[in-house]
Amino acid sequence: MAQGKRRLGRGVAIVGAGxxxxxxxxxxxxxxxxxxxxxxxxDSVDKxxxxxxxxALYVGNCGAEMWExxxxxxxxxxxxxxxxxxxxxxxxxxxxSSSVAVRDGLIAIASGLYDMVLVGGTEKMTSLPxxxxxxxxxxxxxxxxxxxxxFTFPGLYAAMATAHMEAxxxxxDDLLRVAIKNHSNGxxxxxxxxxxxxxxxxxxxxxxxxxxGGPVPTWSDEMEFLNDPRFNPVIAWPNTLFDCCxxxxxxxxxxxxxxxxxxxxxxxxxxxxxxxxxxxxxxHDRDTLTSIPAAKLAAEQAYEMAGVDPGDIxxxxxxDCFTIAEVMAIADLGFFKEGKEAAVAAGEGKTARDGQKxxxxxxxxxxxxxxxxxTGAAQMVEIFQQMRGEAGERQVTATDIDIxxxxxxxxxxxxxxxxxxxxx
Amino acid sequence: MAQGKRRLGRGVAIVGAGxxxxxxxxxxxxxxxxxxxxxxxxDSVDKxxxxxxxxALYVGNCGAEMWExxxxxxxxxxxxxxxxxxxxxxxxxxxxSSSVAVRDGLIAIASGLYDMVLVGGTEKMTSLPxxxxxxxxxxxxxxxxxxxxxFTFPGLYAAMATAHMEAxxxxxDDLLRVAIKNHSNGxxxxxxxxxxxxxxxxxxxxxxxxxxGGPVPTWSDEMEFLNDPRFNPVIAWPNTLFDCCxxxxxxxxxxxxxxxxxxxxxxxxxxxxxxxxxxxxxxHDRDTLTSIPAAKLAAEQAYEMAGVDPGDIxxxxxxDCFTIAEVMAIADLGFFKEGKEAAVAAGEGKTARDGQKxxxxxxxxxxxxxxxxxTGAAQMVEIFQQMRGEAGERQVTATDIDIxxxxxxxxxxxxxxxxxxxxx
Numbered sequence: 001m002a003q004g005k006r007r008l009g010r011g012v013a014i015v016g017a018g019x020x021x022x023x024x025x026x027x028x029x030x031x032x033x034x035x036x037x038x039x040x041x042x043d044s045v046d047k048x049x050x051x052x053x054x055x056a057l058y059v060g061n062c063g064a065e066m067w068e069x070x071x072x073x074x075x076x077x078x079x080x081x082x083x084x085x086x087x088x089x090x091x092x093x094x095x096x097s098s099s100v101a102v103r104d105g106l107i108a109i110a111s112g113l114y115d116m117v118l119v120g121g122t123e124k125m126t127s128l129p130x131x132x133x134x135x136x137x138x139x140x141x142x143x144x145x146x147x148x149x150x151f152t153f154p155g156l157y158a159a160m161a162t163a164h165m166e167a168x169x170x171x172x173d174d175l176l177r178v179a180i181k182n183h184s185n186g187x188x189x190x191x192x193x194x195x196x197x198x199x200x201x202x203x204x205x206x207x208x209x210x211x212x213g214g215p216v217p218t219w220s221d222e223m224e225f226l227n228d229p230r231f232n233p234v235i236a237w238p239n240t241l242f243d244c245c246x247x248x249x250x251x252x253x254x255x256x257x258x259x260x261x262x263x264x265x266x267x268x269x270x271x272x273x274x275x276x277x278x279x280x281x282x283x284h285d286r287d288t289l290t291s292i293p294a295a296k297l298a299a300e301q302a303y304e305m306a307g308v309d310p311g312d313i314x315x316x317x318x319x320d321c322f323t324i325a326e327v328m329a330i331a332d333l334g335f336f337k338e339g340k341e342a343a344v345a346a347g348e349g350k351t352a353r354d355g356q357k358x359x360x361x362x363x364x365x366x367x368x369x370x371x372x373x374x375t376g377a378a379q380m381v382e383i384f385q386q387m388r389g390e391a392g393e394r395q396v397t398a399t400d401i402d403i404x405x406x407x408x409x410x411x412x413x414x415x416x417x418x419x420x421x422x423x424x
Numbered sequence: 425m426a427q428g429k430r431r432l433g434r435g436v437a438i439v440g441a442g443x444x445x446x447x448x449x450x451x452x453x454x455x456x457x458x459x460x461x462x463x464x465x466x467d468s469v470d471k472x473x474x475x476x477x478x479x480a481l482y483v484g485n486c487g488a489e490m491w492e493x494x495x496x497x498x499x500x501x502x503x504x505x506x507x508x509x510x511x512x513x514x515x516x517x518x519x520x521s522s523s524v525a526v527r528d529g530l531i532a533i534a535s536g537l538y539d540m541v542l543v544g545g546t547e548k549m550t551s552l553p554x555x556x557x558x559x560x561x562x563x564x565x566x567x568x569x570x571x572x573x574x575f576t577f578p579g580l581y582a583a584m585a586t587a588h589m590e591a592x593x594x595x596x597d598d599l600l601r602v603a604i605k606n607h608s609n610g611x612x613x614x615x616x617x618x619x620x621x622x623x624x625x626x627x628x629x630x631x632x633x634x635x636x637g638g639p640v641p642t643w644s645d646e647m648e649f650l651n652d653p654r655f656n657p658v659i660a661w662p663n664t665l666f667d668c669c670x671x672x673x674x675x676x677x678x679x680x681x682x683x684x685x686x687x688x689x690x691x692x693x694x695x696x697x698x699x700x701x702x703x704x705x706x707x708h709d710r711d712t713l714t715s716i717p718a719a720k721l722a723a724e725q726a727y728e729m730a731g732v733d734p735g736d737i738x739x740x741x742x743x744d745c746f747t748i749a750e751v752m753a754i755a756d757l758g759f760f761k762e763g764k765e766a767a768v769a770a771g772e773g774k775t776a777r778d779g780q781k782x783x784x785x786x787x788x789x790x791x792x793x794x795x796x797x798x799t800g801a802a803q804m805v806e807i808f809q810q811m812r813g814e815a816g817e818r819q820v821t822a823t824d825i826d827i828x829x830x831x832x833x834x835x836x837x838x839x840x841x842x843x844x845x846x847x848x
Contacts, residue, residue, distance in 0.1 A: 008535055065487060065563050068567065070568075071487065071835075072564050075834070084703050085703050085704060088703045090517065091516075092497075092515075092516055111432055112431060135493075136489075138493075139496075140496050147493065279498070279499045279503070281508055410499070411495075414500075415496070
């Protein structure tokens with residue numbers, strides 16, 4: 001494959017990947033979540049590895065200061081899994097924290113300093129009341145210019161959704177079909193926060209109403225259910241409850257090694273062939289509200305380095321913190337045309353697990369959950385498993401996934417990371 | 425010079441360095457502090473540089489979530505200085521955040537991904553009442569095992585100080601002489617938080633008492649003043665007020681470039697020839713309280729990579745968040761023997777600006793101030809200026825500083841970074 005002009009000093013491969021169960025995890029700390037992910041990762045390294053060969057740790061974490069009164073998360077994660085005195089650090093870039101951590105671990109191997117590093121992220125978010133958690137997350141916006149006038153994330157993404165509706169005639173039903181699709185994928189993911197289809201949610205709600213002896217609601221289909229404000233209330237219009245990802249506890253990690261030693265650990269390493277990262281202005285200072293400029297730039301860098309184009313990508317995990325985010329993502333990545341074409345892709349089945357471009361087969365942030373500091377690494381765990389044919393019931397079978405991509409947004413687009421993976 | 429076994433893919437040099445004024449800086453945000461440091465840095469690059477050639481930004485910040493309700497500090501700093509859409513990230517490793525940020529920027533250049541990056545850190549700490557700030561800082565300890573039983577940082581370092589006293593007969597006066605020495609250096613630093621000698625502080629206090637019409641205290645010398653609990657109260661014994669660094673707002677940054685292009689920007693680049701980083705257990709779980717094991721390991725790595733030994737170091741900026749920390753640092757770095765020899769080095773003039781091993785000629789954290797996320801980068805600013813003979817009144821003249829070192833501790837030693845610099 002042709003190489004882009006920017007190359008890393010040497011190649012890097014993923015030889016192990018694991019994650020904790022995602023969900024509401026009471027009585028467990030960030031470091032314990034990370035340890036759970038680490039144990040899961042260890043089991044995935046077919047030929048094993050020596051613990052002491054891990055030379056450094058890069059941990060993504062967004063807000064443990066606020067949720068757990070705890071900084072120095074890199075060192076604490078190193079300590080609990082027995083890596084001390086290996087160097088560790090925490091990387092924070094809002095919801096893209098762990099993708100940046102992976103990228104920085106990758107760069108460190110490329111520099112020649114290390115041959116093997118552990119990368120990942122963790123976030124414990126359910127320890128505070130929901131209003132405090134919303135405020136904690138809002139620290140990821142621009143506090144001076146956005147937070148100070150009352151913006152929180154459902155509102156910031158609502159501004160992008162309404163702009164998309166205005167510009168392209170996108171409907172709220174288009175957005176809800178993203179949620180239906182992602183729940184249909186996530187229902188097959190045992191580690192998802194809400195492993196249920198929307199239909200199952202609907203039936204559960206009806207059963208609960210019956211149980212309580214009240215009138216039993218009936219809906220002709222999922223769409224009617226999702227349009228029932230008693231069961232799917234507006235959070236910040238047009239973002240209803242089911243347009244928003246949940247507040248989730250979870251961790252994920254990956255073992256990265258220099259390309260030349262990858263086959264010592266597994267016969268099926270997954271190579272990181274492209275990496276891109278860009279920053280963006282905050283929303284109040286941006287030229288467009290219907291795409292994420294940083295994501296387009298990060299994608300360009302990753303495609304160029306990998307020497308592939310959007311058509312080569314067999315599946316992608318993208319950042320669907322709100323349904324509109326997936327609509328923007330699949331356009332910013334060049335999979336679909338920005339506007340109505342991207343907006344209806346889910347509804348038309350094009351992004352389904354057996355569609356032309358499977359998107360978020362893990363269930364995405366929407367269904368799998370979005371422990372912000374762990375999300376990017378968790379996307380990579382799904383890609384690792386899918387590329388190796390180890391994704392169980394939700395394995396993509398319509399196509400052989402030899403090239404895949406993840407797309408992780410920090411905040412409302414102030415950072416974006418896009419990486420491309422290859423199985424050779 | 426012989427090279428250690430671990431080498432970076434290519435060399436890296438500092439071609440510019442700058443910092444904001446340190447102190448209590450009301451009505452200024454972290455990003456504005458960083459912009460002030462950036463402007464100062466720009467002026468230091470003799471031959472100039474093109475703004476758009478900066479390819480990435482690495483920002484250390486410890487707790488803006490708590491002090492400013494603000495995450496994503498990397499992107500905000502990028503935005504305010506016009507670097508958007510360049511990739512940016514925040515790195516947090518407590519009080520070593522910016523040293524790790526510098527190290528990660530250095531690694532990124534070594535990887536071949538970038539030729540020029542901006543690295544540094546910022547911290548705005550005076551926005552909260554002091555008790556909240558103490559709590560915010562305590563997030564850097566182990567909240568589960570240390571914070572939960574009431575430990576804050578003056579207490580954690582007091583535990584190390586009392587252990588040192590017990591093991592080696594170190595006296596509180598030994599520790600206070602570190603403060604006297606660092607204030608004597610910092611008095612010559614116009615950017616220091618408290619640019620005053622202890623003698624000046626003493627005279628000021630006496631004058632104030634006279635002004636108020638009360639009895640005018642008299643002390644025979646600084647030591648008698650520092651032992652007067654009315655003017656130097658105990659914070660956590662043996663840490664008195666003058667054993668502790670102040671709570672400071674400030675930022676610092678450096679421009680790093682690949683070695684082969686360094687002379688395009690200045691005739692006197694400062695090369696980073698060694699870098700080391702290690703993590704350590706938290707205090708409750710450590711084998712020793714009289715040294716920082718992570719610092720010893722980081723120093724070993726840095727010396728090995730640089731191919732130099734402690735005797736080659738002409739000056740060092742070390743982490744003196746408390747006076748005992750400097751006593752441990754100069755032993756952990758191999759400059760003095762652990763114990764009484766290190767404890768009396770300041771009192772004997774060995775670490776004075778004109779002594780055999782000048783330590784903290786900037787004034788150190790103790791006098792210059794300790795905006796935690798900016799401290800490591802600020803140490804490097806001093807080294808850059810001293811090595812180039814640009815340190816004004818506080819320039820070390822007793823020796824030519826061709827090789828220097830900085831030592832930056834995260835928290836109570838859960839991280840340590842040591843780097844070595846050379847002027848060729």
